[in-house]
Amino acid sequence: MGQTSQPATDERIAVLADSLQWSDPTHGRAIDLAEQSPSGAQWADFLQRSALALGTVLVLAGIVDLVAFNWQDLGRFSRISLVAGLFVAASLAALIRGPVDLRGRLATASAAFLIGPLIGVIGQTYQTGADAWQLFAYWTALSLPFLVASRWVPLLLMWTVLVDITLCTLHAQTYPGAVETGFAYTATGIALLHVGAVVAADRLGLAPWFGRTQAVGAGLFAVIALTVFGFFEQATAIWIASAVALAAMVPVQIRYRDASRDPFVVAVSLLVVLVALNAPVLRFLVEQNWEAWELQMIGMGLLILVESGGAMAWLSGYVRRAREQA
Numbered sequence: 071m072g073q074t075s076q077p078a079t080d081e082r083i084a085v086l087a088d089s090l091q092w093s094d095p096t097h098g099r100a101i102d103l104a105e106q107s108p109s110g111a112q113w114a115d116f117l118q119r120s121a122l123a124l125g126t127v128l129v130l131a132g133i134v135d136l137v138a139f140n141w142q143d144l145g146r147f148s149r150i151s152l153v154a155g156l157f158v159a160a161s162l163a164a165l166i167r168g169p170v171d172l173r174g175r176l177a178t179a180s181a182a183f184l185i186g187p188l189i190g191v192i193g194q195t196y197q198t199g200a201d202a203w204q205l206f207a208y209w210t211a212l213s214l215p216f217l218v219a220s221r222w223v224p225l226l227l228m229w230t231v232l233v234d235i236t237l238c239t240l241h242a243q244t245y246p247g248a249v250e251t252g253f254a255y256t257a258t259g260i261a262l263l264h265v266g267a268v269v270a271a272d273r274l275g276l277a278p279w280f281g282r283t284q285a286v287g288a289g290l291f292a293v294i295a296l297t298v299f300g301f302f303e304q305a306t307a308i309w310i311a312s313a314v315a316l317a318a319m320v321p322v323q324i325r326y327r328d329a330s331r332d333p334f335v336v337a338v339s340l341l342v343v344l345v346a347l348n349a350p351v352l353r354f355l356v357e358q359n360w361e362a363w364e365l366q367m368i369g370m371g372l373l374i375l376v377e378s379g380g381a382m383a384w385l386s387g388y389v390r391r392a393r394e395q396a
């Protein structure tokens with residue numbers, strides 16, 4: 071995170087003023103702007119935009135519920151025309167408003183969202199025989215032009231979720247053999263995709279919250295992969311997976327060694343490190359079948375507590391350095 075993403079205190083404004091060689095009037099104007107509270111008109115605009123976004127979400131949820139709970143009572147034409155008509159209306163509104171206006175962006179996101187229910191209604195009405203992963207794949211592909219047109223970060227988040235669902239359902243419906251035995255590799259691939267999204271968000275300067283959500287996705291699927299490796303794969307697989315996960319965390323720590331960066335990513339990486347350190351040990355203890363297994367579990371719990379304390383101490387020091395550099 072740079073200076074411009076930090077709270078606008080007098081000290082940070084002074085640093086920017088010195089680096090940019092602002093004049094005294096400009097420096098004073100910046101301080102006056104930073105100390106201003108939102109006006110009544112600004113609050114009204116914020117509430118209006120928030121209500122518009124919330125209303126759009128509720129309308130989309132209502133459309134899905136309306137079709138789902140009245141499926142037997144609606145005819146084929148009613149089902150398809152209801153969703154398709156709203157899709158066309160949202161697409162026209164997006165074209166009229168454009169990608170800059172909030173209404174245009176919400177209309178674009180609505181059109182991209184309605185692609186999924188429309189595909190589902192057509193598939194269920196005419197029994198196309200498509201698998202669930204194919205429907206999600208079509209949804210992901212057809213919503214991509216809307217994402218490119220709007221370039222809106224919330225729509226990008228929805229698109230990444232669609233990619234995750236597509237890959238998970240693809241594995242569940244096409245993997246030969248027990249689903250859980252091979253899901254570790256799929257989860258690893260999804261985690262790597264989220265890592266790439268974190269790097270891209272950092273390079274492109276996207277909203278910090280998007281990078282954090284992608285970091286959560288990467289950490290979640292990394293933990294899932296390690297868990298599946300630990301309990302459903304061969305014993306050597308968990309040791310290899312843990313070593314790879316620990317090696318992958320090294321560049322993350324190097325990348326974020328600068329305390330001015332987001333501590334949230336560091337916290338997620340530390341969680342992955344804790345799971346990578348303890349998953350193979352737990353697998354080893356379970357396979358030993360020792361009679362005093364209660365003592366082994368108590369020792370494992372104490373080990374995790376010590377490791378967690380060390381991770382919290384490291385993270386606290388990181389946050390402290392971030393505040394000192396702010």
